Amino acid sequence: MKNRNIDFSMVLALAVHDMKNSLGMLLNSLDELRAENEAKLTESSKFNTLQYEAERIHNDLVQLLGIYRLGENNLSAHIEEHSVSEFLSEHLARHTPLLEGLGIECSIESDDINGFFDTDLLTGVLNNTINNAIRYTKSEIKLTAAEREGYLVIRVEDDGEGYPESMQHTGTLSFKSLDFNTGSTSLGLFFVSAVANLHSEGDRKGYIKLHNGGELGGGVFEIWLP
Incomplete structure (x- = not known):
């Protein structure tokens, strides 16, 4: 039998891509089902759990593909100018x-400002962050955007218990910092940190901050884009 050189990482990437597309179709169907049966399904805990978990898995697959492309040096940011408030409003409408x-x-x-960013990549960041906030918040999530120190700063706050001290961070995460011996590898944070780092202007690069407090008293995620 001939030896077959199989790039298993490529096989996995293709499988993840197919699963991501299938879950995207499932999420669209769930949105349509909710719209058609709003009175029955809006407060259905089982339906809401189904949609939340499907969204979470879809986000995980998007991140895995992004990390694979990053490892292949095939992930880049296509940066264009956008209205920040319009982008956030359109994004939040998907989660409403x-x-x-x-x-x-x-x-x-x-603030009424424009920012320079890759909408697809930043959508992945916000999906991850909002999904995480939904999991840990008590009753409220807030998105804010402002210009600070020459950076566009987008924040996602919640009124939950906040980030544990081990997760509070400023800067860029490295792959070596991930811990595969625990139940939480922080792959999502690695992905959003990598996306931030792909946004640059001169010698300045984007980065993330995780801390507690803010206006709601819980966890605060910030992405700083030059």
Whole structure:
């Protein structure tokens, strides 16, 4: 039997891509089902859990593909100018039905500014961060955006218990910092940190901050983009 040189990482990437697409179709069907049966499904805990978990897995697969492309040096940022408030409003609209179903209040507070970023990559960052906030918040999530120190700073705050001290961080995460011996590898944070780092201007690069407090008193995620 001839030896076959199989790039197993490529096989996995293709499988993940197919699963991501299938889950995307499932999520679209769930959105349509909710719209058609709003009175019955809006407050259905089982349906909300189904949609939340499907969204979480979809986000995980998007991140895995991004990390694979990063490892292959095939992930880049296509940076263009965008209205920050419009981007956040359009993004939040995708999450509104689930947030309402879960009884979570969500608001946006954004300065009237434009930012330079890759919308697809930043969408992946916000999906990850909002999904995480939904999991740990008590009742409220807030998105804010402002210009600080020459950076566009987008924050996602919640009123949960906040980040444990081991997760609080400023800067860029390295792959070596991931711990595969625990139940939480922080792959999501590695992905969003890598996305931030792909945004650069001159010698300045984007980075993330995780801390507690903010206006809601819980966890605060910040992405700083030059």
